Amino acid sequence: MTAESYIFIGGASRGVGREIANYLTGENQKVKAMLRSDQSRADLEGMGIKVVMGDGLNVASVEQAMLGEPIHAVISTIGGLPKDGERADYLGNKNLIDAAVKAGVKKFILVSSIGSGNSVVALPPQALETLKPVLIEKEKAEQYLIESGLIYTIIRPGGLKSEPATGNGVLTEDPRVAGTIHRADVAQLVCRCLESDAANNKVLSALDRNMMYGQAEFEEFSLT
Template sequence: MTGESYIFLAGASRGVGREIAKYLTEQGKKVKALLRSPDSRSELEAMGIKVVMGDALDAAAMEQAIQGDEPISAVISTIGGLPKDGERADYLGNKNLIDAALKAGVQKFILVSSIGSGESVVAIPPQALETLKPVLLEKEQAEKYLIASGLIYTVIRPGGLKSEPATGNGVLTEDYKVAGTIHRADVAQLVCQCLDADAANHKILSAIDRTQMYGNPEFEVLTLN
């Protein structure tokens, strides 16, 4: 990524999105972050991030946010909600971002989804599925919409998320049957590595910590470089 192009990050206010924001700025990348509420604005601006306000559920606002003055080379979206949130951004918000990215001529879109979405539903226990089902169905819709969009895409499905510091044991695999937990900071590193890795293009990948897996499955790790 050269010149003045930016990475557009949706979901930077918390969780994996905040970790990605930190990691990208440490790597010297230019970041434009979408925020729905101003709570974390000053914190992100202090990191050197350009902040744009808008709600992902508003299609016109997303077009405006991504068009802007700065060319966007890639979009990363970690947006989504919990089952209690009512109208969630998991599908509609991501659909609006994907449409806006297409219109703006963005090259690559990385969607952070979840293990349990799509065919990886086999990897999670039935009781977890019961609770998360509405969210997972929306995430699957967003994945399918992205895949059909014509953009260069990477879908990353993390396992159960923890907030401790990065371990460096995070791995990506195309094996949708694996499950386990992973620290948010490790997911962030894997996501950022996928930005410039052609090996991750047009792939749906599960993200897990190789030391925190359920069972001892044999699986193949995707090599990014």
């Protein structure tokens, strides 16, 4: 990564995206964040982050947000509450992926969710029924990224909690495991994947090794 290139975050205003922004600035990385509203702009700028305004659902504004400084990698945690009935889980990420391809970005990390794709087997039927509309969108985003030609890492966290990092976050290629993990631990794993060639073109579940459901044996994925 060159000194003048940036890591671009979509979804940095809250949740895992905010934790990733915290972690990267703590590591003195150059970060550019796209925000849809001004609400957390001052906070992020106070951390030394270059903030650009843009809406993930608007192709032109996403492309505009990525212009300017060279971008080494994109991290997207876009998703969540529908805006005008339209979720950003697929469309917002599709727009980011397309813009990243246009901008010549090297690597794209997508934060998805356990229950998406082949990890559907990890969730009980009741949870699947509740989350189905979201998981369908997330799976479409994952597939779009895989087919984009970008170097990708897809990280599917388990149930998310907001407490401080435990340091017990682990990654696995085993799609059958489920559990919970703190958002700050997801952020650390995401940021470690940025610099890891081992994580290139992988789909990984993220859990806290001490907060597993039904303690199944599984193989940890090594980033080294």
